Amino acid sequence: MIKNVSVIGAGTMGNGIAHVFAQSGYKVVLIDIAAEPLNKALQTIEKNLDRQLAKGIITALQKQETLQQITLETDLQKGVAEAHLVVEAATENEAIKLELFKKIDAAAPQGCILATNTSSISVTKIASVTNRPAQVIGLHFMNPVPVMKLVEVINGYATSAEVTALIVALSKELGKVPALANDYPGFIANRILMPMINEAVYSLYEGVAGVEAIDTIMKLGMAHPMGPLQLADFIGLDVCLSILNVLYKGFGNPKYAPCPLLVNMVTSGRLGVKTGEGFYTYSAGSKELVVSEKFR
Numbered sequence: 001m002i003k004n005v006s007v008i009g010a011g012t013m014g015n016g017i018a019h020v021f022a023q024s025g026y027k028v029v030l031i032d033i034a035a036e037p038l039n040k041a042l043q044t045i046e047k048n049l050d051r052q053l054a055k056g057i058i059t060a061l062q063k064q065e066t067l068q069q070i071t072l073e074t075d076l077q078k079g080v081a082e083a084h085l086v087v088e089a090a091t092e093n094e095a096i097k098l099e100l101f102k103k104i105d106a107a108a109p110q111g112c113i114l115a116t117n118t119s120s121i122s123v124t125k126i127a128s129v130t131n132r133p134a135q136v137i138g139l140h141f142m143n144p145v146p147v148m149k150l151v152e153v154i155n156g157y158a159t160s161a162e163v164t165a166l167i168v169a170l171s172k173e174l175g176k177v178p179a180l181a182n183d184y185p186g187f188i189a190n191r192i193l194m195p196m197i198n199e200a201v202y203s204l205y206e207g208v209a210g211v212e213a214i215d216t217i218m219k220l221g222m223a224h225p226m227g228p229l230q231l232a233d234f235i236g237l238d239v240c241l242s243i244l245n246v247l248y249k250g251f252g253n254p255k256y257a258p259c260p261l262l263v264n265m266v267t268s269g270r271l272g273v274k275t276g277e278g279f280y281t282y283s284a285g286s287k288e289l290v291v292s293e294k295f296r
Helices: 010-023 035-054 059-068 074-082 094-109 123-128 161-173 189-205 211-222 228-235 237-251 260-266
Strands: 004-008 029-033 068-071 084-088 111-117 136-141 151-153 179-184
Touching: 004 010, 004 074, 010 029, 010 035, 010 059, 010 136, 010 189, 029 035, 029 074, 029 189, 035 059, 035 068, 059 068, 068 074, 094 111, 094 123, 094 228, 111 123, 111 161, 111 211, 123 136, 123 260, 151 161, 161 179, 161 189, 189 211, 189 237, 228 237, 237 260
Parallel strands: 004 029, 004 084, 029 068, 084 111, 111 136, 151 179
Antiparallel strands: 136 151
């Protein structure tokens, strides 16, 4: 039975995953390399709990109980020592994840399940560096984690049926809707989403339409809550580029080749919301969508 969960990585995804597990009554150890990102993550969790409190989703007592379930830790070995499940939510970088999983495998208890929140990197490859490939699975949450219902559950080539069934049941206990996928580049979510975003960037690059027109057509014509260029900014243009490169390398198909405009934007450091500029510019406290001067 899973009671103790260790979450590795205190960034946007990691703090959201910790929030959801803690709110569902699991004991959570949130792990990162330094105290600063951990303290910042805890502040973010508290802020998001306050939003839920203001909307009447939770009570003040439930907020306090959720926060009490979370422990912060900078030592990975200590952080996973009593875990029944480890969820890795580190940077979407293959080399970093492979090195990390070697360390997690060496430190975690024998029966512990190891899950990765990767959005595109092979679960089978990650599992291959461990001594427990049958206990390694993909658990791809959507951002923002406390709000989004979907979780993509990805079977590695060696993932056991028992582990899959347990993780599917666990996802439901968290109030999520699990969708099963097998381990091929991009899985399902990003195999479909990223080519659409890339095509939107190509449409801008080739002068077919402007930023606002592209996003408006997809929002009003296709009932998307957010246009593909705004969504790319929200995800992070560097993340989009990384996933497209995984698809391109994994399938060897030119249809997945990243648009040169996307490559240039990432190279120049315009990564979307997190840097304040992508296809749109972003100001603190403002919800108004303002197209970047580069595309006006």
